[in-house]
Amino acid sequence: MREILATFFIIAGLIVFLFSVIGVFRFKYVLNRIHAAALGDTLGLVLIVIGVMILTLDFFAIAKLFLIILFFWLSSPIATHSIAKVEVLTNKNYEERVHEK
DSSP, rough: HHHHHHHHHHHHHHHHHHHHHHHHHHHSSHHHHHHHHHHHHHHHHHHHHHHHHHHOHHHHHHHHHHHHHHHHHHHHHHHHHHHHHHHHHOOOOOOHHHHHH
């Protein structure tokens, strides 16, 4: 039963990564691409690591995996926000891109 549940989480994480890659190539504007990549990485990694946690019986390995999730959830949004802020500040056509329909 554990293997089935772990497989479900790992496959769900891979599907999220796949949609993230499709979003990065599909979207035209850089902020949309950053958004797709950041959400896909964060959610995909968490689902895969939860699947590995279910398979692992060692408490210390589970604690390390939890710390990996915590670190990634703290660092990825901050890095994504920093990159997006630099894009907004340095792109001269930002106002035109935001207000075009």
